[in-house]
Amino acid sequence: MTAAFHSGPLRDPCLPAGRWRGWAAAVLLALPAVVGATGAAGAAGVHVRFDLASPTTSPFPSDRFTRVDWTQKTFKRVHLPKPDCATRPSDCADIDVINQLDGFNTQPRITIPFSGDINPASVTSDTVYLVNLGDTLSGWGFGKRVGINQVVWDVATKTLAVESDELLAEHSRYVLVVTNGVRDAAGKPIEAGPFGRFRHDLNFGHSKDRDVADYRKSLLDGQHASGASQHRVVALSLFTTQSTSADLEKIRAQIKRSNPAQIDFNIGTSAAGPVRAVFATSALAGIQFSRQTGAAPVFTPSFLPTPALNVVPGSVARVAYGRFRSPDYQTAEKYIPVTPTLLGQPRPQGSNDLVVQMFLPSSPMPAGGWPVAIFGHGFTDSMYGAPWTVASVLASQGIATVSINVVGHGGGPLGTLNVLPSAAAPVVVPAGGRGIDQDGNGSIDSTEGVNAAAPRSIISSRDGLRQTVVDLMQLVRQIEVGVDVDGDGAFDLNAQRIYYAGQSFGGIYGTILLGVEPNIQAGVPNVPGGSITEVARLGVFRGLTGQALATRLPSLINVVHASGIVFNENLPLRDLPPVVNTVPGAAAIQQLLDRNEWVQQSGNPVSYASLIRKKPLRGNSPKPVIVQVAKGDTVVPNPTSTAIVRAGELADRTTYFRNDLAYAANNAVGKGPHTFLTNIGNAAAAPYAVGAQTQMAVFFASNGTVVIDPDGAGPFFEVPILLPLPEGLNYIP
Numbered sequence: 173m174t175a176a177f178h179s180g181p182l183r184d185p186c187l188p189a190g191r192w193r194g195w196a197a198a199v200l201l202a203l204p205a206v207v208g209a210t211g212a213a214g215a216a217g218v219h220v221r222f223d224l225a226s227p228t229t230s231p232f233p234s235d236r237f238t239r240v241d242w243t244q245k246t247f248k249r250v251h252l253p254k255p256d257c258a259t260r261p262s263d264c265a266d267i268d269v270i271n272q273l274d275g276f277n278t279q280p281r282i283t284i285p286f287s288g289d290i291n292p293a294s295v296t297s298d299t300v301y302l303v304n305l306g307d308t309l310s311g312w313g314f315g316k317r318v319g320i321n322q323v324v325w326d327v328a329t330k331t332l333a334v335e336s337d338e339l340l341a342e343h344s345r346y347v348l349v350v351t352n353g354v355r356d357a358a359g360k361p362i363e364a365g366p367f368g369r370f371r372h373d374l375n376f377g378h379s380k381d382r383d384v385a386d387y388r389k390s391l392l393d394g395q396h397a398s399g400a401s402q403h404r405v406v407a408l409s410l411f412t413t414q415s416t417s418a419d420l421e422k423i424r425a426q427i428k429r430s431n432p433a434q435i436d437f438n439i440g441t442s443a444a445g446p447v448r449a450v451f452a453t454s455a456l457a458g459i460q461f462s463r464q465t466g467a468a469p470v471f472t473p474s475f476l477p478t479p480a481l482n483v484v485p486g487s488v489a490r491v492a493y494g495r496f497r498s499p500d501y502q503t504a505e506k507y508i509p510v511t512p513t514l515l516g517q518p519r520p521q522g523s524n525d526l527v528v529q530m531f532l533p534s535s536p537m538p539a540g541g542w543p544v545a546i547f548g549h550g551f552t553d554s555m556y557g558a559p560w561t562v563a564s565v566l567a568s569q570g571i572a573t574v575s576i577n578v579v580g581h582g583g584g585p586l587g588t589l590n591v592l593p594s595a596a597a598p599v600v601v602p603a604g605g606r607g608i609d610q611d612g613n614g615s616i617d618s619t620e621g622v623n624a625a626a627p628r629s630i631i632s633s634r635d636g637l638r639q640t641v642v643d644l645m646q647l648v649r650q651i652e653v654g655v656d657v658d659g660d661g662a663f664d665l666n667a668q669r670i671y672y673a674g675q676s677f678g679g680i681y682g683t684i685l686l687g688v689e690p691n692i693q694a695g696v697p698n699v700p701g702g703s704i705t706e707v708a709r710l711g712v713f714r715g716l717t718g719q720a721l722a723t724r725l726p727s728l729i730n731v732v733h734a735s736g737i738v739f740n741e742n743l744p745l746r747d748l749p750p751v752v753n754t755v756p757g758a759a760a761i762q763q764l765l766d767r768n769e770w771v772q773q774s775g776n777p778v779s780y781a782s783l784i785r786k787k788p789l790r791g792n793s794p795k796p797v798i799v800q801v802a803k804g805d806t807v808v809p810n811p812t813s814t815a816i817v818r819a820g821e822l823a824d825r826t827t828y829f830r831n832d833l834a835y836a837a838n839n840a841v842g843k844g845p846h847t848f849l850t851n852i853g854n855a856a857a858a859p860y861a862v863g864a865q866t867q868m869a870v871f872f873a874s875n876g877t878v879v880i881d882p883d884g885a886g887p888f889f890e891v892p893i894l895l896p897l898p899e900g901l902n903y904i905p
Contacts, residue, residue: 173307173588175577182823184362184799185704187361187563189393191264192467193500194365195284195744195765201560202590204272206273206376207814212846214810217356217360217361217362217363217365218285218287218288218290218356218357218360218362218363218635219285219286219287219290219362219363219364219365219366219367219407220285220350220365220366220367220406220407221285221286221287221366222365222366222367222370223314223366224236224384225271225385226253226361227252227253227283228283228329228331229285229287229443229452230282230285230409230576231282231348231350231407231408231409232282232283232409233277233280233282233410233411234387234409234410234638235249235387235390235410235411235412236383236384236387237250237252237253237700238250238251238275238412241274241512242514243414243512243513243514243515243516244274244512244513244514244515244634245274245308245309245310245343245415245418245514245734245768246274246275246276246343246412246413246414246415247308247514247713248273248274248275248412249271249272249273249274250270250271250273250274250275251271251421251656252267252270252271254267255568258771259726260725260726261637261725262724262725262726264629265626265629265630265773266625266630266764266767268627268686268770269628269630269631270767270771272510273414273510273770274343274414274415274512274513275343275411275412275413275414275415275769276341276411276412276413276414276557276770277413277414277427277766277769277770277773278340278341278342278413278414278416278773278779279335279336279339279340279703279769279778280336280340280411280413280568280766281333281334281335281762281763281765281766282320282333282334282336282348282611282771282867283331283332283333284300284331284332284333284334284348284715285329285331285409285639286330286331286332286362286504287330287596287821288330288356288357288364288506289327289330289353289356290325290330290332290354290355290356290357290362290903291354291357291358291359291826292323292750292751292752293357293750294323294353294354294355295320295323295325295332295334295354296319296320296752296873297320297337298351298353298355298870299317299350299353299354300316300320300332300334300349300350300351301317301319301320301348301349302318302319302320302340302346302348302397302833303315303316303317303347303348303349303350303394303397303400304316304317304318304340304341304344304345304346304886305344305394305397305398306344307341307342307343307345307409308343308344308345308412308423308627309343310405310577312341312344313341313344313827314397315397315399318336318337318338318340318346319748319788320334320335320337321334321335321336321337321746322334322335322742322743322744322745322746322750323744323750323751323755324742324744324750324759324762325750325751325752325753326690326753326758326759327752327753328754328756328759329756329759330451331759332761333759337817338818338819339778339779339782339818340413340453341413342413342414342415342416342417343412343413343414343513344412344413345394345410345411345412345413346410346411347391347394347395347397347398347400347408347409347410348407348408348409348411349395349398349400349405349408349411350362350405350406350407351400351404351405351406352364352404352405352406352629353404354406355443356698360621361406362406363406363594364405364407365406366827367406367407367408368406370388371386371388371391371392375483376781378389378455380417381890383668387410390410391408391409391410393406394408394410395802397902398667399661400787401793402558404720405407406550414561414715414770414773414774415498415513415774416773416774416776416779416838417436417687417688417774417779417780417783417789418513418514418774419508419511419518419638419774420638420641420642420688421586421688421789422517422518422690423499423501423518423642423645423692424516424645424688425500425640425797426463427499427645427649428647428649430649431653431767432496432497432646432653433496433497433651434650434653434654434655434656434737435495435496435528435650435655436494436495436496436857437449437450437492437493437494437495437656437657437659438797439493439601439602440493440497440599440600440601441599441600441807442597442598442599442600444597448491448658448659449492449493449494449591449599450491450492450493450601450657450658451452451492451591451593451599452489452490452671453478453481453488453489453490453555454489455593455595456478456491456592456593456594457588457590457592457593457594457795458475458476458478458592458715459475459476459491459589459591460474460475460589460592461473461474461476461478461589461603462587462588462589462590462603462674462848463582463583463584463587463603463605463823464583464584464585464586464587464603464605464607464616465584465615465616466587466609466614466615466616467584467609467614467615467616467720468584468614469516469584471586471587471616471849472583476556476560476589477557477560478559478560479561480560480564480852481531481564482564482566483561483564483673483852483862483865484565484567484568485534485565486534486834487534487564487565487567487568487732488531488532488533488534488563488655489532489533489534489567490530490531490532490534490658491529491530491531492529492530492532492657493527493530493589493601493602493646494527494528494530494630494655494657495525495526495527495528495530495602495604495683496521496525496526496528496646496647496650496714497521497524497525497526497646498523498524498526498642498643498647499522499523499614499642499646500520500521500523500524500639501519501520501521501523501635501638501639501642502521502522502579502635502636502639502762503517504626505624506580506610506621506622506624506636507547507624507625507631507635508635508638508639508816509521510731515847519570524606524643524704525592526576526577526604526647527576527601527602527603527604528574528575528576528647528650528793528812529555529559529574529575529576529626530572530573530578530614530657531555531559531563531566531567531572531573531574531655532567532572532664533567533568533570533572534567535567535569537664538570538666540664540666540669541663541664541666541667541670542570542571542572542664542690543570543571543572543666543668543670543671543673543872543873544572544573544574544651544665544669544670544816545566545571545572545573545574545671545672545673545676545872546571546573546574546575546644546647546672546674546692547559547562547563547566547575547649547674547678547892548575548578548640548644548669548671548672548673548674548675548677548679548681548682548685549575549577549578549581549674549675549677549678550674550675550676550677550678551582551619551676551677552618553581553618553674553675553676554578554581554582554583554605554618554620555575555577555582555604556582556603557850558675558678558849558850559575561849561850561852561861562673562849562850562865562868565804565862565865565866565868565869566636566868566869567871568869569869569870569872570873571869571872571873572665573666574647574651576604576606576643576644576647577604577606578606578622578636578640578677578678578681578711579621579622579636579637579639579643580606580607580608580619580620580621580622580623580636581606581607581618581619581622581638582603582604582605582606582607583601583603583605583606583607583616583618584605584607584608584616585604585605585606585607586605587602587603587604587605588600588601588602589601589602589603592808593864593869596789605871606621607619607620607621607829608620608621609816610623610625610691621636622636622637623636624636629720630767630771631771631772632704632705632771632772633655633770633772633775634704634772634774634775634776635775635776637680638684638706638775640681641681641684641685641688641689644672644681644685644689645685645689647775647792648689648691648692650667651670652667652691653666654667654745661903667873668693669691669693670691670693670695671683671692671693671694671695671696671872671876672686672689672692672694672695673695673696673697673698673868673872674697674698674700675698675699675847675849675850676698676699676700676807676808676846678697678698679697679698679699679700679701679777679808680697680700680701680702680704680707680777680808681699681777682700682704682777683697683700683777683780683781683784684775684777684779686709686780686781686783686784686795686797687782687784687789688780688782690789690791690792692791692795692834693795693796693875693876694796694871694872694876695784695795695796695797695798695873696797696798696799696867696868696871696872697777697797697799697800697816697847698849698864698868699800699801699802699805699806699807699808699813699846700777700799700801700813700816700831701777701779701793701805701809701812701813701815701816702771702774702776702777702778702779702810702812702815702816703769703773703815704772704775705717705765705768705772706765706769706809706811706812706815707807707809709741709813710901711805711806711807711808711809711812712774712806712807713807714738717737717739718735718736718737718738719737721737721739721761721764724764728757728764729757729759730755730756730757730758732768739757739761740755740757740758740761741758741762742755742758742762743762743765744844744901745811745901746811746898746899747892747899752877757872770845777816778815778816778819779818779819781816781817781819781822782820782821784797784820784822785797785820785821785822786820786821795876796825796826796871796876797822797876798825798826798827798868798871798879799813799816799822799825799827799828800818800826800827800829800849800865800867800868801813801814801817801826801827801828801829801893802829802831802845802846802848803828803829803830803831803832803845803898803902804841804843804844804845804848804901804903804904805834805844805845805903806844806846806903807815807830807844808846809901810899810901810902811899811900811901812896814897814898814899817893817897819895821894823892823893824892825879825892826890826892826893827864827867827879827882827889827891827892827893828889828890828892828893828894828898829845829848829889830887830888830889830890831845831848831886831904832902832904833887833888834857834888835904838856840854840855840856840857841854841856841857841860842854842856842857843903843904848860848861848864848866849865849894860882860883860888863882863883864882864889865882865888865893866882867879867880867881867882867889879891
């Protein structure tokens with residue numbers, strides 16, 4: 173089947189070469205009359221514009237805007253034209269990044285320009301759709317048809333915009349099929365017009381542009397492979413999706429080949445000298461966190477939540493701190509340099525010494541060490557927040573908890589912990605902060621350093637997320653080589669029973685980790701969502717999107733408001749009727765959102781969800797998981813969580829916390845359920861938190877085989893979620 177998947181003309185793999193030539197000759201003889209008639213008729217009616225000189229004057233995405241690159245898995249590299257960079261410098265900076273990619277968005281915003289008005293209600297998955305022409309390397313997925321969703325008709329430009337109904341396969345070829353089932357404003361079928369003449373010119377060899385001629389051949393071959401009826405087709409576009417998992421798959425192999433030194437726990441200092449940073453919780457008076465919040469340096473003190481370790485009294489025996497070295501693939505500007513996806517190898521730019529925090533159970537250590545759960549904290553949080561709130565319940569089931577700081581989190585690197593034993597001298601431990609003063613204003617914000625710096629701002633947190641996954645894979649490797657916490661020569665953590673759980677941002681990079689790391693046995697991503705672009709657009713971080721739009725040159729803000737960051741993108745959620753867009757500037761915002769998502773797909777958890785169970789990477793096995801989500805989450809909105817669930821086919825593994833019912837029963841629970849897993853400080857919400865934590869702990873204790881309902885026969889948790897999936901925002905007014 174390989175002949176069907178290179179960049180040249182396709183041949184039906186079921187036909188011998190002789191029969192293929194005969195079939196092709198018959199088609200070529202028949203096409204001129206058919207296409208000529210279609211083309212003539214098209215001049216009088218509405219048709220799809222088909223000027224391949226620009227992405228805005230023909231269906232897009234399109235391999236017309238690529239160049240051959242045999243070092244890539246797609247054998248292509250994107251080649252978008254630039255606008256006037258003097259007047260649109262932000263667009264030019266974005267395109268510089270986009271043109272390093274080896275293909276198009278796997279969740280593309282598809283645009284189809286028309287010569288006149290159409291009836292948007294006629295645009296359905298029967299009249300406009302995609303057909304997978306196969307993975308560029310294996311042919312996997314050939315023939316699968318994909319519908320459309322989120323339909324927008326832009327009145328001013330007469331351009332139809334739709335999204336693929338599902339995440340497309342990476343490094344695969346797709347043909348977009350537009351049929352005459354689409355109707356114009358008068359109800360007449362759309363005509364082939366210039367596309368008909370385009371096919372006609374190919375048959376008669378009229379083109380003198382080799383790239384255009386090759387693209388025409390690919391289109392016709394794609395039409396044949398798609399099975400679309402020629403008399404119905406009024407336009408086609410053929411495009412190749414980008415590779416999303418290549419870098420992390422290669423980095424995983426590099427880490428697995430390494431033989432690192434064991435974690436060093438001798439990182440404490442006291443008045444008497446060096447101290448092993450392992451502390452009995454029963455002898456702790458407290459731990460003061462001196463967080464570096466300024467470059468001067470400036471520090472802000474607080475105390476760690478040691479009472480949280482007694483959610484189940486006496487369950488946590490010791491808290492420990494160690495240090496290990498992890499390869500750093502990011503540059504100082506916080507991006508990972510691009511390498512060819514087929515023949516390239518990502519290379520570390522340096523290394524980081526990372527601090528790891530551990531909570532050990534008070535129960536007797538099993539032979540081989542305690543099972544261990546890596547817990548990932550959320551955006552703006554650190555390992556001194558959420559991991560403390562779950563450690564007790566996990567320990568009550570005999571599970572140790574370990575955590576590190578995410579890239580850009582935990583304050584600056586000079587921060588410290590001042591451990592205050594009840595009856596001994598204080599011990600100072602490095603806090604392992606990973607924040608930087610990236611903007612040079614003298615302060616270190618709670619997430620500063622997780623995003624790429626200008627002019628690569630479009631990368632956003634993509635590479636901060638991927639580097640965090642690298643660090644967690646390195647932590648897994650450290651557990652594999654052995655972790656001796658107390659220095660007695662015995663390993664305290666079981667390398668055959670490593671699990672992962674994470675909240676919010678931790679659920680996001682945790683989903684990526686679960687997709688690529690083979691030695692994690694089970695996982696529980698809590699309130700994850702993707703893409704980050706959509707998480708920000710739809711939820712409480714919408715203002716960050718507004719800031720990004722406002723600081724572009726030229727600005728894309730299209731709403732007059734005192735804040736200067738309010739915008740209207742006029743984009744529908746899934747499964748809603750088409751939107752007829754008359755909002756000035758909305759289409760430009762939609763395009764930018766698509767480009768952001770396109771660039772960030774290799775750091776999007778949705779891109780990795782299928783690797784967990786549905787289609788694991790080579791060398792990996794399917795993993796048992798529980799995806800915990802909450803109705804009406806305002807931080808990671810429901811449509812972004814369901815994107816992960818749909819991509820991974822994980823509905824049967826999804827637990828749904830009905831915060832609407834909990835709030836109706838007691839409004840002290842609060843309207844926003846994002847922290848339902850860790851909200852142990854709210855008396856009304858704490859039972860739900862402990863219930864969700866217990867589900868997680870029992871799941872890990874059973875090695876991923878037992879899934880309990882946190883409230884039994886109660887109504888507050890659906891285990892599994894009842895279909896259909898919640899595609900609305902579901903916010904409580």
